[in-house]
Amino acid sequence: MEKELLEHGLNMNRRRFLTGLGMGIGGAALGSLLVPDLLNPQSVEDAIVAGLPHFAPKAKRIIYLFQNGAPSQLDLFDYKPKLQQMHGLDLPESIRKGQRLTGMTSGQAKFPLAGTAFKFNQYGEHRAWMSELLPHTSRIVDDLCIVKSLYTEAINHDPALTFFQTGAQVGNRPSMGAWLSYGLGSENKNLPAFCVLLSKGKGNGQGVYSKLWTNGFLDSIHQGVQFSSGEDPVLYLNDPDGMDKTERRKMLDHLSTLNNEAYDQVGDPEIKAKVQQYEMAYRMQTAVPEVTDLSKEPESIIKLYGGDCLVPGTYAANCLLARKLSESGVRFVQVYHQGWDSHGNLPKELAGQCLDTDQASAALITDLKQRGMLDETLVIWGGEFGRTNYCQGKLSKDNYGRDHHPRCFTMWMAGGGVKPGVYGETDEFGYNIVSNPVHVHDFHATALNLMGLDHERLVYKHLGRRYRLTDVAGKVINDLIA
Known part of the structure; x- marks a missing residue:
């Protein structure tokens, strides 16, 4: 009985869907709308393993532009005239309130406030503040939902990054x-x-690290597939020398027979997962070269993203590839861009990072919008925490660094059912949240909701406990949803 239940949970197919649903022709019609390939004349082995949303989704897919290292919200989005006025003066203890600091600044005798070195202006219908470093993003500001009140408990990069990606500060989730x-x-x-x-x-x-896109205790078919900037976008996908497509098909068929016999003996669902992975790799041999070929993109698209989009491995190329993958039906595309950890020489480093990312980020929104995809694609931009309003180390008029700051920071989202505008507010020093706080668990709950999933119902039982992305917390921020 237990073996049959395992097999039923792992192998959703047409016969089981139509039999178990118990809703006759109406259920079949609903199923064909929500999972278009469900009723196509294909073999059980080729059927897409797909679930159904808990309710009607606003978004079908996510592109997550993760800015690894934590961009400075105070130099990009959260303009604070008070910091400009008090530049060089010590942060009042009444604002810091003895909150936790990293080992890099906890030994500082003083905490000199650092006003931004960059000019700010207000843009769009909601008069959102935007730094001069983001001229392209400023032009699409009316498409953005800018959340200024994110916060997290993690104060160092690895746990904070892991927390944003997995809902826990420890690994293996x-x-x-x-x-x-x-x-x-x-x-x-x-x-x-x-x-x-x-x-x-x-x-x-x-x-x-690969633990950031791991399947954890879920079946291995759910692990993220990393694309490379090298000659082979997905490593070990091509046939070895001396083996053609026909021979590979025969080999996989024989291997599948052996694996199915092993499954019949031991009932390990991971065996079925491996079979599905082999079959996916076989199909990807044709699909991946086609989707990663940027040579057929028109000149207007190259100009939109910038010339770097033709250089594999650049942020611009990855934004364009993310659009192509999403257009081809990939559910979740995770882009990691490293280099935002500005503990010193922030003005120069931040300007370089924005030069790499601003145009391509805005281009992605524009591209999705002109293709009619933005309404069904949730785009997320942000890092693992924010940066401090005080300087780390020596402060000068035009040069400063900022330490990690988990108490408040800014992210933006676009498309996928989010409400454009500015949400949340920080104090006049940019140190604490004063309205509409959004915890990492709340962010996850809201993103899942936009995808038609109830975060409290998306669970997996492992070692006797029911796990979920939001652990035992999180609430949907309905004010962010259009």
Whole structure:
């Protein structure tokens, strides 16, 4: 009985869907609308393993532009005239309130406030403040939902980054993309539901690791597939020398027979997952070269993203590739851009990072919008925490650094059912949240809600406990939803 339940949970197919649903023709019609490939004449082995949303989704897919290292919200989005006026003066203790500091600044005798070195202006219908470093993003500001009141408990990069990606500061938990793959599956049987793209800027970098796109305790078919900037976008995908497509098909068929016999003996669901991975890799041999080929993009698109979009591995190239992957049915595309960790020489490093990212980020929104995809694609931009309003180390008029600040920071979202505008507010020093706080768990709950998933119902039982992306917390921020 237990073995049958395992097999039923792992192998959703047409017969089981129509039999178990118990809603006759109406249920079949609903199923074909929500999962278009469900009723196509294909073999059970080729069927897409896909779930159904808990309710009607506003978004079908997510592109997450993660700015690894933590961009300074005070130099980009959260303009504070008070900091300009008090530049060089010590941060009042009444504002800091003895809150936790990192080891890099906890030994400082003073905490000199650092006003931004950059000019700010207000843009768009909501008069959102934007730095001169973001001229392209300023032009699309009316498409953005700018959240200034994010906060987290983690104060160092690795736990904070892990927390944003997996909902926990420790490792071995499924990542956000893995949860969406588990909950919704892929829209394209020839591509993974979850893809990962990496780029690195000119600033101080923080590493990213495969644990950030892990499947954790979910089946391995939900792990993120990393794309490379090299000659082979997905490593080990091509056939080895001396083996053609026909021979590879025969080999996979024989391997599948052996694996199915092993599954019949031991009932390990990971065996079935491996079979599905082999089949996916076989189909990806055709799909990946096509989707990663940027040579057919028109000149207008190249101009929109900037010339760097033709250089594999750059942020611009990854933004364009993210659009192509999303257009091809990939459920979750995770872009990591490293280089935002500005503990010193912030004005120069930040300007370089924005030069790498501003145009391409705005281009992605514009591109999705002109293709009619933005309404169904949730785009997220932000890092793991913010930066302090005081200077780390020596302060001068035009040069300063900022330490980690988890108490408040800014992210933006666009498309996918979010409400454009500015949400949340920080105090006049940019140190504490004064209205509409949004915790990381709240952010996850809201993103899942936009995808049609109830964060309290998207669960997986592991070692006797029911796990979810939001752990035992999180609430949907309905004010962010259009």
